[in-house]
Amino acid sequence: MTAPLTITPLPRSFYERDAVALARALLGRTLVHATAGGVVAGRIVETEAYRGPTDRAAHTFGGRRTPRNEVMWGPAGHAYVYFVYGMHFCLNAVAAGEGIPEAVLLRAAEPLEGVALARSRRGRDVADALLLSGPANLCRALGVDRSRNGADLTSMSTGSRTLGALVIADGEPVPPRRIRATPRIGVAYAGPDARRPWRFVVAGSAAVSGPPSLRR
DNA sequence: AGGAAGATCCGCT
DNA sequence: GCGGATCTTCCTG
Numbered sequence A: 001m002t003a004p005l006t007i008t009p010l011p012r013s014f015y016e017r018d019a020v021a022l023a024r025a026l027l028g029r030t031l032v033h034a035t036a037g038g039v040v041a042g043r044i045v046e047t048e049a050y051r052g053p054t055d056r057a058a059h060t061f062g063g064r065r066t067p068r069n070e071v072m073w074g075p076a077g078h079a080y081v082y083f084v085y086g087m088h089f090c091l092n093a094v095a096a097g098e099g100i101p102e103a104v105l106l107r108a109a110e111p112l113e114g115v116a117l118a119r120s121r122r123g124r125d126v127a128d129a130l131l132l133s134g135p136a137n138l139c140r141a142l143g144v145d146r147s148r149n150g151a152d153l154t155s156m157s158t159g160s161r162t163l164g165a166l167v168i169a170d171g172e173p174v175p176p177r178r179i180r181a182t183p184r185i186g187v188a189y190a191g192p193d194a195r196r197p198w199r200f201v202v203a204g205s206a207a208v209s210g211p212p213s214l215r216r
Numbered sequence B: 001a002g003g004a005a006g007a008t009c010c011g012c013t
Numbered sequence C: 001g002c003g004g005a006t007c008t009t010c011c012t013g
Helices: A019-026 A115-122 A135-142 A188-195
Strands: A030-035 A038-050 A079-084 A088-094 A103-113 A165-169 A179-182 A199-202
Touching: A019 A038, A019 A103, A019 A199, A030 A103, A038 A115, A038 A135, A088 A135, A103 A115, A103 A135, A115 A135
Parallel strands: none
Antiparallel strands: A030 A038, A030 A165, A038 A103, A038 A199, A079 A088, A088 A103, A179 A199
16 A cells, blocks of 8 residues: 555636636646546646637637536636537636636646556557547546536545545646647637637647647 | 537547 | 547527
């Protein structure tokens, strides 16, 4: 039996800024999901900002408030998990403040802990570096699903699930010169907003997802 | 009530 | 490079 992980979640004030600033700040931080099955943790290396009512690519564009995006309207520092394409989940960190529905999509992380558990969820043939690469793959490897929607990323106790905790803790800072900004992936429908450079990656990380032209 | 499209991934060609 | 899987959400009529 190894010593339990000591995790200090980032405070809520960390999330209380616009989604673009938060998307940069989240790079290098440690994403952790603890369940009854064990712990999987990764170093965040790819994020995308979604800027609310004025952003055509955001679920809250035009100020639409729906059951799905309700969490985005609440306080910062909570998880917004949604279901897409009939089979995938995606995980966001809610940014800004109550009534300002912005969020940051977590697209990729480098595995730090729980590689065996992550692989058991992803499949044998996946290389270590790619276990948490891509927004849906990241959720699958971490075991994040709809039940985590609304989870408080700043708190170790998550609702009624005794052994469940989804948090983001500090990590090795990423020097600004190692950060690349690109257009977001999969939002071609968003017109001019599709070209905004609101995707951020840690240059050179093997875990970064997307087409090769946008990997570095 | 019905339908279209989606912040994706994988396998095949 | 393309399309299928699979189902929720939201918009339209």
